[in-house]
Amino acid sequence: MKRRTGQDPSITRTWKPATQAVRGGTARSEFGETSEALFLTSGYAYDCAGDAAARFAGDQVGMTYSRLQNPTVEMLEQRIALLEGAEACRTMATGMAAMTAALLCQVSQGDHIVQGRAAFGSCRWLTDTLLPRFGVTTTTIDARDPQQFEDAIRPNTKIFFFETPANPTMDVVDLEAVCAIARKHGIVTVVDNAFATPALQRPMEFGADVVAYSATKMMDGQGRVLAGAVCGSEDFITNTLLPFTRNTGPTLSAFNAWVVLKGLETLDLRIRRQSENALKVGSFLEKRVPRVNFPALPSHPQHNLFMRQMDAAGPIFSFELEGGRKQAHALLDGLQLIDISNNIGDSRSLMTHPSSTTHSGLAEEKRLEMGVGEGMIRINVGLEDADDLIADLDQALRGAGL
Ligand SMILES: *Cc1c(COP(=O)(O)O)cnc(C)c1O
DSSP states (O other): OBOOTTOSHHHHTTSOHHHHHHHTTOOBOTTOOSSOOOOOOSBOOOSSHHHHHHHHTTSSOSOOBTTTOOHHHHHHHHHHHHHHTOSEEEEESSHHHHHHHHHHTTOOTTOEEEEESSOOHHHHHIIIIIGGGGTOEEEEEOTTSHHHHHHHOOTTEEEEEEESSOTTTOOOOOHHHHHHHHHHTTOEEEEEOTTTHHHHOOGGGGTOSEEEEETTTTTTOSSOOOOEEEEEOHHHIIIIIHHHHHHHOOOOOHHHHHHHHHHHHTHHHHHHHHHHHHHHHHHHHHTTSSEEEOTTSTTSTTHHHHHHHOSSOOSEEEEEOTTHHHHHHHHHHTOSSSEEOSOOSOSSOEEEOGGGTTTTTSOHHHHHHHTOOTTEEEEEOOSSOHHHHHHHHHHHHHHTTO
């Protein structure tokens, strides 16, 4: 395996994100394949016993076992790191493996986390249910207000953990303000950037320490595989994350890494077209339903902050009906083109009712604290023609009495 001439880091680091997404991290075998090779191997052979010993001792560069390294996986990790502008990245089997590793690798009994109220349901389970079993406590705040982070700090606060924009309320967190508070107090910021991806928002440019992804979403982008990633400084990845993941094994498979590599090639194109479509659909819905939670719309209270942090709208937002679960389900049941599905980031348009699906595992009071009401619907706007999507929503809204 060799890097193509010109693929040395001092040059690749200067490429713009759309270039990184196609070229970043590419390594070629002696066959010179243009598309990245898929290395389905769990182990590696050595020329001699001395080489094996040297590799295990870290004195020789090379791979030893695919829980630890794999050429296809490594290409993806380098590509994501370059896109993110991060010193290093490690991929994981799923987004939740990434979130779990990013938190667990750095907390110990007695530590405290401050988290945003709105979050992916399993992220809340991690912080509200799993971590307390090991003596790690969490304070939940409304992350739209940076001051609430500062007010929640205790002497043992180790991490600020939040999503922006957050699932499914679309709460926007002021990255610059919150990361500055964290820096002042020696707290590590862990940002779940799944909705935006590095194509639209790079939290490290605003001072974030660790950025974690569900690559299942926009990075794959076609609803095929599960994957996750954690980006951070070389020091964090090598000395804090890797000891945890090398021994616990949330490793991404080479096949899934290869699929995400192919997905990243079109990330910039897809996310920009899906953002355009989402804006069209959002503007339509704004005239038809009582409330649209989409910060890309000028009417949204956090519009200016959102546009300062994001390059485009992104494909996901939510909206609310007054008729609760009954009306929300009626609207979903009337859809003819858009699928009822709880996935996001797909090139197909998908809609779900969070309180009876993605967030149904949480107690009702927790859902209400997060802002997830019974009339809320989340939409992922895909690559179909926006006029067809609007026509489908129009007829389904009529059917639901709207
Ligand atoms: C989907 C998602 C996750 C979890 O990712 P998986 O790949 O499904 O494990 C975490 N955070 C956010 C914001 C998500 O959308």
